[in-house]
Amino acid sequence: MLIDALFLQAGYNATLVTLGAAALGAAAGAVGSFLILRRRALVPDAMAHATLPGLGIAFLIMATFGGEGRYLPGLLLGAGLSALAGLWILQTLASRTRLPEDAAIGTVLSVSYGAGIVVLTLVQGLGLGRPAGLESFLLGQASGMLAADAQLIAGGAGLALVLLVLLRRAFVMVAFDPLHARVAGIDTGRVDLALMALVLGVVLLGLRVVGAILIVALLITPAAAARMWTDRAGIMALIAAGIGAGAGYGGAALSASFPGLPTGPVIVLLAFAAFLVSLLFGSARGVLRRGGNGGVA
Amino acid sequence: MTDALTISGLTLSHDGLRVVEDVSARFPAGQLTAIVGPNGAGKSSLLKGALGLMSADAGEVRFFGGALAEHRARVAYMPQRAAVDWDFPVRVIDVVLMGMHRQTGFWRPLAAHNRNAALTALDRVGMTDFATRQIGALSGGQQQRVFMARALAQGADLYLLDEPFAGVDAATEAAIATVLQDLRDRGAAVVAVHHDLASVAARFDRVLMLNRRVIAEGPVASSFTPETLRQAYGGALPPILAA
Numbered sequence: 001m002l003i004d005a006l007f008l009q010a011g012y013n014a015t016l017v018t019l020g021a022a023a024l025g026a027a028a029g030a031v032g033s034f035l036i037l038r039r040r041a042l043v044p045d046a047m048a049h050a051t052l053p054g055l056g057i058a059f060l061i062m063a064t065f066g067g068e069g070r071y072l073p074g075l076l077l078g079a080g081l082s083a084l085a086g087l088w089i090l091q092t093l094a095s096r097t098r099l100p101e102d103a104a105i106g107t108v109l110s111v112s113y114g115a116g117i118v119v120l121t122l123v124q125g126l127g128l129g130r131p132a133g134l135e136s137f138l139l140g141q142a143s144g145m146l147a148a149d150a151q152l153i154a155g156g157a158g159l160a161l162v163l164l165v166l167l168r169r170a171f172v173m174v175a176f177d178p179l180h181a182r183v184a185g186i187d188t189g190r191v192d193l194a195l196m197a198l199v200l201g202v203v204l205l206g207l208r209v210v211g212a213i214l215i216v217a218l219l220i221t222p223a224a225a226a227r228m229w230t231d232r233a234g235i236m237a238l239i240a241a242g243i244g245a246g247a248g249y250g251g252a253a254l255s256a257s258f259p260g261l262p263t264g265p266v267i268v269l270l271a272f273a274a275f276l277v278s279l280l281f282g283s284a285r286g287v288l289r290r291g292g293n294g295g296v297a
Numbered sequence: 298m299t300d301a302l303t304i305s306g307l308t309l310s311h312d313g314l315r316v317v318e319d320v321s322a323r324f325p326a327g328q329l330t331a332i333v334g335p336n337g338a339g340k341s342s343l344l345k346g347a348l349g350l351m352s353a354d355a356g357e358v359r360f361f362g363g364a365l366a367e368h369r370a371r372v373a374y375m376p377q378r379a380a381v382d383w384d385f386p387v388r389v390i391d392v393v394l395m396g397m398h399r400q401t402g403f404w405r406p407l408a409a410h411n412r413n414a415a416l417t418a419l420d421r422v423g424m425t426d427f428a429t430r431q432i433g434a435l436s437g438g439q440q441q442r443v444f445m446a447r448a449l450a451q452g453a454d455l456y457l458l459d460e461p462f463a464g465v466d467a468a469t470e471a472a473i474a475t476v477l478q479d480l481r482d483r484g485a486a487v488v489a490v491h492h493d494l495a496s497v498a499a500r501f502d503r504v505l506m507l508n509r510r511v512i513a514e515g516p517v518a519s520s521f522t523p524e525t526l527r528q529a530y531g532g533a534l535p536p537i538l539a540a
Binding site: 037165166167168169170172173175176177179180181182183184185186227230231232233236284 | 345348349350366369372373374375376380381382385386387388391392395396398399401402403404431433447451
């Protein structure tokens, strides 16, 4: 059965879901590379946890007005608005108070997770709509995903990759030397905003597959692994996209074959395996590469 | 002739503290100007404030008689080397190409003539052989030369350089000095924050001596004197110059 899933023979739906997860992994790996280079690796963690209250509220609204309340685009809209609110609170805490950014991230992350769990628990007790399965947004559950959901995820991931190709040089310039970039006429604020929008897109697309708790790992781990193989930002993003796609593909196939296995943790463990291999054998900075003197001539 | 850069009454604060107060200065084309002064005198801040990287409390800054936004292509800025992460995954030539983003654009593939222009800039600082090295594999002086090449690749008429000679080896110092003189001889204006008082007279035409306020401004011969140095540095003057 696993063999069937890996070779996309497990049925139309499972095939779509597997390909959707692969596309998501590719987008997450590539976006995550630029995020790491800009040193904002922890922001998506706060962002992802901040989606949860909005997810519950969106379900509540949709269920109140009839229906099951599990229409994915509607849930993602609620999640997105809620994540933006969390991001705004994070920015305000970091820029208007003396709270350091990591403390602000920790605050937003934990408070919105608490609020999200409260909202989701209440929603499940109300007897409205069909809340069973809402908890899959915590850890991801590829099995049982609709074909339309998988298409939405694959399409969104493809769009994110196209935007990355167009913005790659701006991202690298701003991440490497923001002062020089500003003098050169680049609006660094807008470039950062574009990066955050892409990250938010990946977080939202990843909610159903990987889940809010672990999506940060799919953004960071493939990128960290890719850094071991190359000293060029563009190649790093390409390798990270490949690792992310492989992890997404393998994780979705595995969890389709073993129902009950949560998809998110499996994807993340596969990405971590790729990271371990890269850490040991990476040709640019792997621990075991030949002549390990940091490349100094 | 219009000066490359004119600063009038510029006042800057950082974290609520005045770092530059009511500074007026002019930087003519075809001249090498050193900005000197003790630590904390506001030298780097003056460059950042002029470039709009720090918001000004008061004052006006003109580039070639107009606003910076109208003349960005003609203005090159080199931050302090310590301002960036040299572990960043880019090669030497990629950094130089960042100076040419107006020509290369953001998304188009690079053309051969872009690459050649970047290699020419590297050649002017003697770094052609290092084009495909990762920047973290370079010495401090080599990194400084790469920064210089990025500024050169832009083909600007005004160069604002934050400590181009800081912590570099003798070969790099000579290479950068030659490049700066060459730029000056071609009519560009070069402004450099400079720490080594002993080399001011040899390397520069003009000096802006700063200690939050302007102490002296003008040709080295008239503005870089024991009297102005005493005013700027007080008792902290290096003995070699205090004599």
